[in-house]
Amino acid sequence: MTGLRLVGVFALTLFAAATTTLDPIRFEEAKAPRFSTLTGRTARKYLPQTMGGGVAVFDYNNDGLLDIFVVNGAAMPGLTKDGPQYSDRLFRNNGDGTFTDVTESAGLAGRGFNIGVSVADYDNDGFEDIFVAGVHRNTLYHNNGDGTFTDVTERADLARPDPKYGPLWAVGAAWVDYDRDGLLDLFIVNYVRWDPKTEPVCEKGGSPDFCYPQAYAGSPNSLFHNNGGGTFTDVSASSGIRQSIGKGMAVSVADFDGDGWPDLFVSNDTLPNSLFLNQRNGTFKEVAVENGVAFTENGAAISGMGVDARDIDNDGRPDIFETALLNETMPLFRNLGPVGFEEITFSSGVAQPSRAKTGWSNGIYDFNNDGRKDLFAACGHVMDPQGSLRATVPQTNIVFANLGDQKFADVTSSAGAALARSGVHRGAAFGDLDNDGRIDVVLTQLDGPLRILHNVSPAPNHWLLIRTLGIKSNRDGIGTRIRVVTEDGVQFNSVKTAVGYASSSDLRVHFGLGRRTVVQRIELFWPSGTHQVLKNVKADQVHTVREP
Amino acid sequence: MNFLAVASLAVISLAATNPGFAPHSARPAQNQQSDREATKERFRQSLELDPDNKEAVFGIARILVEEGDFASAQPLFQKYVAVSPADPGAWAYLLRCAVALKDPTGAADAQRQIERLAPVNLALHAQAACWLAESDFLGVTAREFDLVMSMLPSQPSRTAPSYLRLGQCYERALDTDRATLAFQAALDLDPQTEANYLPLAQLLAKEGQAGRASKIMKDAVARFPRSLAVWIAAGNIELESGNPERALESQRQAVALDPQFPGSLSLLGRIQIAQGRHSEATATLERAAKLAPFDAAIHFYAGEAWMKTQDGTDRAFEHFKRSLELDPSRAATYYWLGSLYFHRSHDYRLAARYLEQAANRDPRLEAAHQMLIQSYKRLGDDTKAAEHLRLYQHLFQQQAAPEAPQ
Numbered sequence: 001m002t003g004l005r006l007v008g009v010f011a012l013t014l015f016a017a018a019t020t021t022l023d024p025i026r027f028e029e030a031k032a033p034r035f036s037t038l039t040g041r042t043a044r045k046y047l048p049q050t051m052g053g054g055v056a057v058f059d060y061n062n063d064g065l066l067d068i069f070v071v072n073g074a075a076m077p078g079l080t081k082d083g084p085q086y087s088d089r090l091f092r093n094n095g096d097g098t099f100t101d102v103t104e105s106a107g108l109a110g111r112g113f114n115i116g117v118s119v120a121d122y123d124n125d126g127f128e129d130i131f132v133a134g135v136h137r138n139t140l141y142h143n144n145g146d147g148t149f150t151d152v153t154e155r156a157d158l159a160r161p162d163p164k165y166g167p168l169w170a171v172g173a174a175w176v177d178y179d180r181d182g183l184l185d186l187f188i189v190n191y192v193r194w195d196p197k198t199e200p201v202c203e204k205g206g207s208p209d210f211c212y213p214q215a216y217a218g219s220p221n222s223l224f225h226n227n228g229g230g231t232f233t234d235v236s237a238s239s240g241i242r243q244s245i246g247k248g249m250a251v252s253v254a255d256f257d258g259d260g261w262p263d264l265f266v267s268n269d270t271l272p273n274s275l276f277l278n279q280r281n282g283t284f285k286e287v288a289v290e291n292g293v294a295f296t297e298n299g300a301a302i303s304g305m306g307v308d309a310r311d312i313d314n315d316g317r318p319d320i321f322e323t324a325l326l327n328e329t330m331p332l333f334r335n336l337g338p339v340g341f342e343e344i345t346f347s348s349g350v351a352q353p354s355r356a357k358t359g360w361s362n363g364i365y366d367f368n369n370d371g372r373k374d375l376f377a378a379c380g381h382v383m384d385p386q387g388s389l390r391a392t393v394p395q396t397n398i399v400f401a402n403l404g405d406q407k408f409a410d411v412t413s414s415a416g417a418a419l420a421r422s423g424v425h426r427g428a429a430f431g432d433l434d435n436d437g438r439i440d441v442v443l444t445q446l447d448g449p450l451r452i453l454h455n456v457s458p459a460p461n462h463w464l465l466i467r468t469l470g471i472k473s474n475r476d477g478i479g480t481r482i483r484v485v486t487e488d489g490v491q492f493n494s495v496k497t498a499v500g501y502a503s504s505s506d507l508r509v510h511f512g513l514g515r516r517t518v519v520q521r522i523e524l525f526w527p528s529g530t531h532q533v534l535k536n537v538k539a540d541q542v543h544t545v546r547e548p
Numbered sequence: 549m550n551f552l553a554v555a556s557l558a559v560i561s562l563a564a565t566n567p568g569f570a571p572h573s574a575r576p577a578q579n580q581q582s583d584r585e586a587t588k589e590r591f592r593q594s595l596e597l598d599p600d601n602k603e604a605v606f607g608i609a610r611i612l613v614e615e616g617d618f619a620s621a622q623p624l625f626q627k628y629v630a631v632s633p634a635d636p637g638a639w640a641y642l643l644r645c646a647v648a649l650k651d652p653t654g655a656a657d658a659q660r661q662i663e664r665l666a667p668v669n670l671a672l673h674a675q676a677a678c679w680l681a682e683s684d685f686l687g688v689t690a691r692e693f694d695l696v697m698s699m700l701p702s703q704p705s706r707t708a709p710s711y712l713r714l715g716q717c718y719e720r721a722l723d724t725d726r727a728t729l730a731f732q733a734a735l736d737l738d739p740q741t742e743a744n745y746l747p748l749a750q751l752l753a754k755e756g757q758a759g760r761a762s763k764i765m766k767d768a769v770a771r772f773p774r775s776l777a778v779w780i781a782a783g784n785i786e787l788e789s790g791n792p793e794r795a796l797e798s799q800r801q802a803v804a805l806d807p808q809f810p811g812s813l814s815l816l817g818r819i820q821i822a823q824g825r826h827s828e829a830t831a832t833l834e835r836a837a838k839l840a841p842f843d844a845a846i847h848f849y850a851g852e853a854w855m856k857t858q859d860g861t862d863r864a865f866e867h868f869k870r871s872l873e874l875d876p877s878r879a880a881t882y883y884w885l886g887s888l889y890f891h892r893s894h895d896y897r898l899a900a901r902y903l904e905q906a907a908n909r910d911p912r913l914e915a916a917h918q919m920l921i922q923s924y925k926r927l928g929d930d931t932k933a934a935e936h937l938r939l940y941q942h943l944f945q946q947q948a949a950p951e952a953p954q
Binding site: 214272289290292294295297298299300326327340342343346347349351352355356 | 823891892918919941
């Protein structure tokens with residue numbers, strides 16, 4: 001495992017030198033399935049109404065095309081889906097730019113006020129399953145492999161309320177094989193303790209509006225160990241996860257300390273972020289403060305929102321991109337290895353453009369396939385779109401191009417008219433919907449239509465999508481770290497679906513290859529410990545790699 | 549955790565009370581010291597002649613209290629009250645000693661005596677309650693505080709400063725409930741004095757009671773519409789309460805009264821910072837700094853504004869350093885300089901030096917400790933990093949205790 005990092009360190013500058021001009025990033029608005037994330041709007045404001053909007057892109061029917069699943073709100077304050085307008089939805093990708101609503105036949109209409117979604121094949125049967133995070137109610141759907149799903153929450157033992165706090169408000173989740181036993185475990189991000197009966201009344205500028213998070217107590221996150229056989233055991237306390245009380249908004253899984261075991265970064269709203277380092281014995285140690293990722297340079301906890309952790313400078317260490325509230329900037333933490341992280345939000349050029357935004361779901365992806373991972377954040381203010389601050393609530397999204405040397409440029413204004421459209425954006429899922437090698441973005445808006453940003457970046461760059469199939473490892477290969485070598489240098493990435501806020505992204509790992517048509521070497525470090533090497537792999541394909 | 553709010557509120561006070569702040573001269577303190585030594589020597593000589601000289605026993609004990617030598621003062625006051633048991637002042641000093649020496653029995657005894665001997669002496673009880681604010685003697689403190697508050701209905705407006713001071717004592721002791729009651733009492737007694745509005749409004753704003761704070765300052769500006777200080781304070785309160793638009797209205801009123809008053813520009817600059825208009829903020833605060841070059845707070849805010857612009861790091865350094873020259877007492881200024889050295893210059897040695905200064909001045913400044921952990925890790929000093937991690941965790945656990953899981 002150490003070798004992976006050492007090789008990466010000296011390879012770092014090679015790729016940056018390969019492309020001297022900036023290849024443009026362009027998106028166009030594509031026709032999206034008809035759907036709006038409803039918040040159960042009421043005159044009185046309830047905090048869940050400013051959240052929600054989870055979206056997933058995944059291939060539920062194994063036809064090689066990414067389908068779309070969106071969660072939905074409910075009537076308030078009862079938290080009930082009292083009509084079809086509140087239904088969660090599954091849209092099957094027809095492969096021609098259109099989608100078919102298959103919610104009813106799939107059995108995924110859902111119940112309650114749902115916020116987020118996380119997808120993975122938790123039972124290793126070859127079909128992707130769905131976990132839906134909601135307010136006081138979570139749901140695990142087992143994919144039956146025939147286009148239908150079954151609610152197995154009770155059977156999986158995931159329906160019990162928290163022993164101390166009762167039903168928790170889950171925002172999102174990550175599937176992670178934290179003990180590397182070949183079965184995906186479930187980490188659930190919980191937000192604040194909330195009860196409609198005790199919802200405080202707040203106002204902004206004389207109008208009723210959402211209260212700040214400080215008005216609510218925090219809650220612990222949850223970790224469930226996959227026992228196999230379709231059941232889970234709550235190990236939140238024994239693993240040490242429960243000791244940290246937060247107001248969790250998102251989680252990103254990565255091997256931050258390079259020891260080969262998956263670690264967890266949780267962004268918290270108005271509380272210090274959490275970094276749970278895997279102790280390799282079923283427990284985690286929270287070390288965000290000592291590693292410099294709990295706060296920004298202001299020394300204050302920010303309103304942490306979405307998070308993605310990937311290697312932005314190809315030095316072999318996953319870095320962290322977090323979104324936050326208007327005027328807080330969107331922190332970028334560079335992983336320095338044993339001494340922790342340094343915040344490079346200012347020096348990277350991300351601070352100024354992001355300061356004017358409230359970011360939600362986000363991702364680190366190479367949108368122009370130049371071999372350097374770029375940044376995208378879905379934006380929209382938290383306050384009531386009809387309140388006194390309504391003019392500032394809808395926001396345009398933001399995209400940064402990676403210039404190399406840990407520098408980024410805000411290229412939103414040149415990324416197409418679709419990026420000029422404002423909205424109350426929340427969820428964003430990243431994936432290649434049309435298998436053309438360019439990463440598209442599916443966006444949700446509160447009380448607004450679903451959006452698809454089709455990536456039409458024009459540079460004739462090459463790419464590779466790697467789909468991992470675990471044998472000894474979990475079947476999705478989640479947690480596999482991948483090192484790719486071309487003539488331009490080295491790149492790193494890893495297999496995950498938990499990306500951004502409340503959302504779940506393409507399982508396949510994307511690499512932009514610039515002008516290179518062949519990948520000289522691919523190394524896969526599977527969670528099982530298996531080290532696999534592939535040589536001379538052609539570019540521009542979805543390459544499935546089976547664990548040996 | 550909310551370091552920014554605390555830091556900025558701290559500097560508000562500085563701006564509001566000390567527009568031309570400059571370091572104190574050391575000369576008066578030296579004079580005071582030599583006067584005290586001379587008096588002490590005089591009392592010593594008296595005691596050599598007559599060891600039971602009451603005046604000398606009391607006098608020397610009082611000086612010992614002023615010097616912080618409570619262990620030596622306590623037996624002298626005990627000796628004094630053995631001879632003059634009806635002097636409530638002596639019992640008050642014994643209370644002071646008991647608080648400092650963490651002697652709950654002594655404190656309870658002294659409090660009973662003061663209450664018995666001078667049941668309606670507001671000044672004495674307010675002072676006793678003030679001293680008790682820093683103690684852990686819950687029962688005695690509650691008794692004395694309640695006693696002072698029970699006197700309120702019969703007090704004339706001129707006693708408002710006693711309640712104001714009481715509020716300050718409890719605010720320092722982080723007992724915000726009692727501080728609020730005392731500040732409110734001062735305001736109720738004397739609403740004709742501007743100075744009685746601000747402490748209460750600031751405390752409420754700091755505690756998240758923005759609506760109440762705002763209402764108090766609305767009352768203040770209604771009563772003192774020609775007071776520049778009140779408009780500025782009202783603007784600051786609105787700003788701290790997250791209402792930059794209302795702050796801007798207050799600022800406009802202040803400008804109407806005096807377009808050249810640096811405090812108005814300073815407030816405008818802070819509003820612009822809050823609104824994310826950092827380039828405008830730098831211009832505004834540069835103008836303010838020209839008008840009031842010796843105002844530490846204005847330089848502090850100018851540093852903050854420059855720090856948030858893309859190429860403003862050098863200028864931010866200059867302003868923070870100037871602010872520090874003018875007022876070397878503020879933990880927040882050391883913190884920002886440490887943060888700049890850490891994040892922008894990557895000079896971890898200098899960062900640690902400034903951050904240590906910040907932590908020394910305000911040991912509860914979590915932000916300084918957490919950045920010191922990072923600085924020492926970068927410097928390879930794991931022992932110091934671990935020490936600050938312990939301090940940080942201690943502070944954080946104190947805050948998080950009510951929410952700790954079972």
